[in-house]
Amino acid sequence: MGKHRQGGQSAQRFERLIEIAAHEYYKKVGAFVDDKFMEIEGLKGVIIGGPGATKEFFVDKEYLHHELRKKIVGTFDAGYTDESGLRELLQNAAPALADLSLMKEKNLMNRFLDELRKPDGGCSAYGEMQVRHAMELGAVDTLLISEAMEKTSFEYSCPACGKTGDISQKSSEVKCPGCREEVNITNEIDIVNDLYELADSYGSSVEMISTDSEEGDMLMRAFNGLAAILRYKVGS
Secondary structure (H helix, E strand, C coil), X not given: CCCCCCCCCCHHHHHHHHXXXXXXXXXXXXXXXXXXXXXXXCCCCEEEEECCCHHHHHHHCCCCCHHHHCCEEEEEECCCCCHHHHHHHHHHHHHHHHHHHHHHHHHHHHHHHXXXXXXXXXXXXXXXXXXXXXXXXXXXXXXXXXXXXXXXEEEEECXXXXXXXXXXXXXXXXXXXXXXXXXXXXXXXXXXXXHHHHHHHCCCEEEEECCCCHHHHHHHHHHCCEXXXXXXXXXX
């Protein structure tokens, strides 16, 4: 704004030009985000960050496509607008993203439990044998694996009593379940990797479920950490 009113812009005119420039900038950002984010299949959520009130203004004035606005997780402070600002945004949004992940896990577990409660068990399966059988039939839509599940399966033979078999546990110190003597390990299988490969071959999705929720804890305690939501019911 000039020192002299004559020949210069008024304060109101100057503010109006700033508003117009900001509006055009927000429109440009919104159009860019719409163009890039609307193409992302299975987009889970959008986080928005920035300094001061700019982020709230951007959201409140609806510069984003309405489908993207439905997926806004929240707005978070970020003091910078370069790459360090993105890192700051992720750090500040971490609790909200954890809540989003937890809610997704709860919804998946509730879908499984709703099927399980049906008189015929519905489109559900649990336990390694039943789940593997359903996967080999191509019936598994979503495989649910507890993060607390025993992740290694050992095939063994016992030199003391002659017993053979397999056992799943975290420790590699395997003892015979019959005589409790040390056994010879004949094969070792990473259960989670094996299930991931099997799921991939049949087009099934895999979700790791934490024990941070009541439903996630139930997956581990009641179903030994492994369950599935099926595409169709599988007979026994």
